[in-house]
Amino acid sequence: MTMTFEHVTLGQRVLFGSGAAAANLAGEVRRRGAGRVMVIATPSARPLAERVCRDVDVALWWDEVVQHVPVPLAEAARTAAAAHGVDLLVCVGGGSAVGLAKAVALTSGIPVVAVPTTYAGSEATNVWGMTEGRTKTTGVDDRVLPETVVYDATLTTSLPVEFSVVSGLNAVAHCVDSLWAPRTDPVNRLMALEGARVLAAALPRIAAGPGAVAAREQALYGCYLAAVAFASAGSGLHHTICHVLGGAFDLPHAPTHAVVLPHVLALNAPAVPERAARLADALGRPAGPGQDPAAAAVAALHGLCRDLGAPARLADLGFGADDVAEAVRRVRAAAPPSNPVPVTEAAVTALLTGALTGAVPGPR
Template sequence: MKDLLDFTHESRQVRVVFRPGAATTATAGEAAGLGLRRLLVVCGSHGAATARAVADSLGPACAGLHDGARMHVPVEVADRAVEAARAAGADGCVAVGGGSSIGLGKAIALRTGLPLIAVPSTYSGSEMTPVWGLTEHGAKRTGRDPVVLPRAVVYDPELTLSLPVPLSVTSGVNAIAHAVEALYAPDTSPLIALMAAEGVRAMATALPAVADAPDSPAARGQALYGAWLCGSCLGATTMGLHHKLCHVLGGTFGLPHADTHTVVLPYALAFNAPAVPDAVATLARALDTTDVPRALRDLAVRLGAPRSLAELGLKETDLTQAATETAGQAYANPRAVTADGALAVLRAAYEGVEPEFPAP
C-alpha cells in the first residue's frame, strides 16, 4: 500500500503562556505552580535590564540574578552559573533572553536537576527543546536530556519589540532551520510535518512585517508564534547536516550562532533536497515558491542578513578542517555526508553563490 503511515511520535509536556506582558505578569505564577520558592534568574549582559524586571516580578521568590550567559555556552561559564545556583540555594532557574541565556539555564538544569522556566526574547526556539550544548577546548558538543526541557515557557511579544531587525531576521531564520530539518528527520511524524509547515509559513510571513514595522506587536507576536512551532519541531526530532555544520562553525571557529544558521540553511537544504522530495514539496507550499533553497536565501538577504560565511569571518583555509570535523560526527541525514560533500556545501556557503547541488 502506497503512503502507508509508519512513525513514532513522542510528546513532552511543556506549559506555554503566550501573551503581551506575560514576562512580568505570568512568570511568578508559573514558578508558584511548580512549587518553586528560590529562583535564580540567568541572562546575558545585554539583557540584564529585562531580566531584572522579571526578577523583580518574582518578589521574595527571586534568590539572585546571574548575568554571565555567553554564546555557545563555554563550559567555564556553565561552571560559574552552577556555582551561583548552589550558592543561592536555588530550587529552580528562570532563563531570560535568547539562545545563550536559555542554553545557560539548560546547563544549570543538566548539572543540578533544577527545574527550568524559559522567558525567551528572541526567535531561536531553543526553549522548546531538550537539546543542550556546551563548548570546551574549541569544540561544541550537544546532547538530549529531558531534564533540560523547560517546565514552563513564557512567551511575551513585548520582550522582542527592542530586538534589532537584523537580529530578528537571523534569529527567525535560525528557527526556520529547525522546522526544515524536522521535516526530513528519521523520527519525523505527520504532526511534526503540520507544525513545521505552519511554523515556516508564520515566520516567513512575520519577518518582512517585522522589518517594515519593528514596533508592531502583531508582527512580533506572529514571529514568536512561528518560533514556538519551529522549536517544538526540533525538540521532537533528530538533527541533521544543517545543525552539524553550524555546531562545528560555532564551536570550533566561533561564528555567531543565528547568523551562521541563516547563511548555511539554503545550502544544507539544497544538498539534501534530491533525497527528500516530500519535505521540499511541503516547504514549497508553505513558502509559495518553486525553489525553496533560493527562496530562503533571498528572504534572508532581502531583509539584510549576511549572504556568506566569508562575511561572518570564516577563513577560506578553515573550510577543509570544518568539513572534516563535520563528516566525522554521527548525525542522521537523508543523504550520506562525506568530507568532500561537506566541503562542497561549506565552500558554496563561504562564497555565497546560488544554492544548487547536483543529485547524488
C-alpha cells in the same frame, strides 16, 4: 500506503500573552512554591529582566552569559546555584541564556522557567549544548527541558531588525532540518511546515516595522512550532554543521544558521522532492508548472534570506578558506547517517565553500 512511526511530544507548560510576562512569571513562581530563584540574563538584558521579575523575590542574579556555553562557565553557574540553595532557574533572553540555564539543570535537576526574547527556540527543546576545547557537544536530556515557557511579544520589540532576521531564520532552520532529521515523522513535519509558513509571513513584516507586535507574536508562535518539531525530529545535517562552526571557529550562532541553511537545503532537497515542494509552498513561493520542486524550495528560501537582508557569506562572520578542510572533517565525523544524501567529503566541501563565498545556492 500504510504509515508506521513513533512520535514523542514533550510535556511543557506554555503561557503566551503580550504584555503579560511579569504577571505570568510571578504566577508560575507562586504555583511552584519556589523560594530561591536564580535569574540568568546578560548585562544588556538586565533592565528588561528586572521588569519581568518585578514581582519575584530573586535570590541570585547571574549575568555572565556566553554563546555556545563554555564548560567552565557552566560549572561556575552550577556552583553558585548550589551555594545559594536555588530551587528555580529563570532565564530571560536569547538562546545563550537558555543554554546556560539548561547546563545548570543538567546536573542539578533544578526546574527551568524560560522567558525568551528572541526566536532561538531552545526554550522548547530538551537539547543541551556546551563547548570545551573547540568542540561543541550536544545531548538530549529531559532534565534540561524548561518546564514552563513565558512568551511575550512585547519583550522582542527592542530586538534590532538585523538580529530579528537572523534569529527568525534560526527558527526556519529548525523547520527545514525537521523535514529529514533522524526521528522525523508526519506529525513533526506538519508542525515544521506550519512554522515555516508563519515565519516566512512574519519576518518581512518585522523587517518593515520592527515595533509591530502582531508580527512578532506570529514569529514567536512560528518559532515555538519549529522548536517543538525539532525536539521531536532530532538534529539533522544543518545543525551538525552549525555546531561545528560555532564550537570550533566561534562563529556567531544565529547569523551562521542564516548563511548555511540555503546551502544545506540545496544539497538535500533533490532527494526529497515531495517535501521540497511542500516547503516551497509553505514559504509562499510554490513551484510553478514543470518546475523542479527542489529548485523551487531553494529559490524560495534564498529569496526570503535575500529579501530580509540576511548575511550570505561565512567569510563575513570570521570563517576563512583555510578553515574549510578542518570543518569538513569535523562535520563528516558528526553527521547523522539518516541524511537524505551521502555526506561525502566533496559534498561538504562544496557546501562550505559556497557558504564561505556567498555563492547563489542551487540543487546539485
